[in-house]
Amino acid sequence: MPRYARAEREALADLLLALGPDAPTINEGWVTRDLAAHLLVRERRPDAASGLLLPPLRGYAERVRLRLAARPYAELVAQVRRPPVWSPVSNPLADELVNTMEFFIHHEDVRRAGPGWRPRELPPGLQAALWKRVGPLARLTLRRFPADLYVQAPGHGEISVGRGGEPLRVVGAPAELALFLSGRQRVARVQLDGPAAAARQLRNANLGM
Template sequence: MPNADPPFDARERAALCDLFERVGPDAPTLLDGWTTRKLAAHLLLRERDALAAPCLVLPGPPARFAERRTIALMGRHEFPALLARLRAGPPFGFFRLRWVRDFPSLNEFFVHHEDVRRANGLAPRADLPADMEHALWRNVARGSRFLSRRLRGTGLDIGWAGSPQRITVRAGEVAAELSGSPGELLLYLFGRQAAARVGILGSPHAVRTVQSTRFGM
């Protein structure tokens, strides 16, 4: 029988929208100065504004353009309307492609779900299904080299705590090892170092170097 479970990104999308409804439009997130209203608008803009979406990951004028479009979207739609459109999923096109859903979209919704959870006093999830854990680990392995590109002066290994899964992200004579569950590792790699529950092993120099590096996009 075919698997009837929804795709991983759809699970996180639905759970995040449920949480948005619980905490309301003005709740904090881990993103400095961002409310849940702004985060919902950001997620909608990413999928539905072909002009502004590429600017979300660019600095300078493109970033300011995306910011203006996000604010305009917040002004046009009340929070329930933003959530209704977000729940509906991406329109036909790029964001419906399977690899997009499994990789960047799963990352986007998982990380932002945790941005809201942890800023509002909710503990890390200890009950993620095994298939979700494996999907997140695949994404850690796929994205870790890019997300750690600013790391200099030490190598980096990443291990899934409690399992034999381990990858070398950056080779070096001296290396630090980042260890945790796949979701926590993903949060760390996306720059949520203060919130992520991970361990860092290695020489004092290697550990300090990892801790002082800005990970993420």
């Protein structure tokens, strides 16, 4: 069975080491050190990880992240590369399901912040795995968008979501749709077909979690 989560984790760790602690990411205000610390909060600090989703706890999660970010950078990356087996999100039973899209997206957060980047040629199996996660993500992030949205990955399928209105189609490879729907619209290679105003609103919407 392919282990796409492990492959993306290893590739991200290699890139983090190659670029060093102060390289840019596409996450506003974050450099590579910040991104590495975020991943450690998610995997190693269950007391703070809920703050990644729950606004009342975000202050605590950020304080924990900043303390982690102050550690030696090589240590941070080593811990990203080798997650604890006890972690709810990275144990062997959960890893592929929970981390395939997570680590693909964060790998691209670093890759696409540099000059001259191009989309990677991804294995068909990875694109298929990402497509399985695009549907739930689309329903979560676009359910209130004021249009009939059709999220389409040629060769994989189509999902309809939104609150109704003029139709707007979002077309791209599963990997690009995953980036778009997680709030990385400015670097995602997707095509929007429909009313210009709705397309502009979607490109500038605060998507992701």
